[in-house]
Amino acid sequence: MEAIPARARAYVACVALGALLCLLPLPSVHTPWWAVAPLAALYAGCQQISRWRPLGTFYPVLLAGAFLLPPPAAALVALPGALLSPVAGRSRATRRIWRAAELVVAVWAAARVHWALGGRDAVVTPDFPYALLPALAAVLAFCLVLSVLDGGILALAETVPVRRAWRGLFLRSLAPIGVHGLAGLMMAVLWRSPYGPFAALLVLLPMCVSAWVFAQYHRERAAHQATIRALVQAVDIKDGYTRGHSERVGQASTMIARELGMDDERVEVLRFAGILHDVGKLGVPTRLLRKDGPLTPEERRVIELHPEYGHEMVRGIAFLGEARAAVLHHHERLDGSGYPYGLVGTQIPECARVVAVADAFDAMTSTRSYRRARPVAVALEELRRCAGAQFDPRMVAALVQALGRHGWHPAVTAGEEPRATPPADTRLGAQP
Amino acid sequence: MTFVRRRPLVILIHACAVCLAAASLAHTLWTGLDDRCVALAFAVLVALGELARWNGAEVRESAPLGAAGALAYALLGEDAGRATGHGVPQVVTVVLAASLVGSVPHIARGQGPTADHLARRVLTVAFAAFCFQPLYSQGPFGKGAGPAYALLLVALLALTALCDAVLAAALSHSRTGWPFGPLLRDELRGMLGIGSAVGATGAVMALAVAVVGLWALPVFSLPLLLTQLSFRRYAAVRTTYRQTIASLARATEIAGYTPAGHARRVAALSEAVGRDMGLSGPDLTVLEYAALMHDIGQLSLVDPVPAGATAALPAAEQRRIALLGGAVVRQTGVSPQVATVVERQADPCGEQPVAARIVRAVNAYEEKARDAGPGGPLRALEELRLATAGEYASEVVESLARVLWNQGGGAMGVRLPGSRRQGGGGRRAGLSDPARGWVTHG
Incomplete structure (x- = not known):
């Protein structure tokens, strides 16, 4: 992470100034310290816990403060926790100040809206369902302020285009913060009820469990992806000269799938189909895979078993869905001369037709031991020539269009050193 | 897998639940509904919770909203004062x-709640209500008790959770014959996760209904739904992960280093032995993964070991x-624990972790027994x-x-799946065999 640019520092200073302005009227309002102190301690405690167990940011406490306290006091609740919260990377002081200032302003705005709509009386009485209205308005204000401030820092510090920085920030944060807002409302109501703050603490337990499980989910998902990568690396180790081939076929399959307008879920499945398409080569003797020179018909037959071996391996992985069919059929040809089953035309699953094109494209544009890489334009010409007989013309057209739009930037597989001889001219130059 | 000789406990629990339900129903019909x-x-909440239930594998509480709503109703003393x-x-x-009512659609799809689930629900709810209602109507915890009332609810919920865990462990013990202690430990560990969320939600709902x-x-159902x-x-990604690891384990079979199904059989048998020896929860997962991948080191060999028999x-x-x-894993x-188990599976057993001992012995047994014909299992055990x-x-031996004895229904030397010779199609035919459920996973 490089140093923070000066304009971002100025922006942080402005927001911090705003936060100070929010806290300024503190001495003049009647501040219920008996509520501010435990809430602030609670928030700081939650932030500290997330040092060991990642729980995410704990908005219910902040929003409960916004529903219970006058705006400056509610803003104060966020301050100690945010200033003490763990941050990563360089210039920690600036990051902490930024985080604290942003939260102070957002909580102040939420509390102000809630106060103006008479939410505090509705919480104390309690007056349901009216209390929901100011609470929802406060949550909206909170989300709005957070996303505007976040978008600003993204645009200034990370130089993300302004429109892209703002797009989606608000809508994405609305649902989770809305749920946190409901929990915060319950907390505020119980805090002021005869049952007291202890009952309010119980509200936090399900939220904690939920956040913890969510963190577990992300950990497990990362482990899962590492395992898939290990499967692919096992193939790469065996088949020396196709290093990174699997990842690149995954990338090209994704491009074709996007171009064909498939939904995100299917695009993801196709990425896995591309990555895993050659996994069956684990079952082919290494001697054959690495053999220089022409193969005998017998040896060719053995190598041609790899789609079936691959299908046997991934058959049990339910989430791969139709990617399993792609692994089995990625060497079928449209005219029925492919293997293993010699399927014709639309008998071949759509995803297998996508992977076949992506596979051939990468095979041509990467360097093999027996020949140099061909330029992208030549490879596409070759694909077009074979469209109809070997490849589905629709997939070839989609690949041509996608490459024309985005170019071809093959990614390097994680854990692999960059290739010594980069393929000549992989960028799409004068391609229509 | 059922064991007739231990079933009385299940029948007893079910009979209790049925009697209680019948008596309650009769009483309610006689006196009519209050409030x-x-x-x-609350009925709508519980029914919706059941509707949203999830019939996935390895979930401790499949309908948390229903459970929380039921507990809240049992612990409800006031409605808006x-x-x-x-x-x-x-x-x-x-x-x-x-x-x-909530489980009608699930039953229509043929995957409704089991009798065990309903019996547990009825008994735990009745337990909570029995403890709470007298204390509330006569004791010192009536109106105006304030914070003490909230404390009482939490204490009652902890007791109820304990009772539920004991019931669940007893049911599962008598159905599977696995030792009671580790099962109870598993249940209690589960209580810390979603169990505590359900309990806290139940308490909050009861208190919040009393106030507002x-x-x-509806306001507090949303966080629990989240x-x-x-x-x-989380459960979905765990399932996927397990399947991927099983596939990775198959790599040695596809590559022709080990016979088909070997890793799967060793994993299932290791898990059964682990349970029998009192392992639970995360330890069992580590054991299962390590057993699945115990032969993966052979992928790095230039020449396959004959028939993959490392023992x-x-x-x-x-x-x-x-x-x-271990390096591959x-x-x-x-998790590094799995790698450690795989690495140390060949160490002298005095220095090994328990999981590595189990994998080593079960692997040796599987290799010795699989091709040895009808008397194979007995002879293999004797050799070990x-x-x-x-x-x-x-x-471990x-x-x-014990595990083999239980699985054979009491007769040693029965045809264990491992003793079946793979037929003419070679390893490919064997790989297409469906996974046999000769060990039921909890």
């Missing part, structure tokens, strides 16, 4: 009726393959028992013998 609005609102009049029988009747009335129900969603995604190799060679395997991002001291841990 119909409150009863209806006005005392409610429902007694224990009404609580049981409403919860049972709502659970049944029935509006509290928790349920998180759990669902017959010299100790130094075994250890070398184990170390290679470390690359896969599986007689092996030089320090090779196989004796407590004894546990293995």
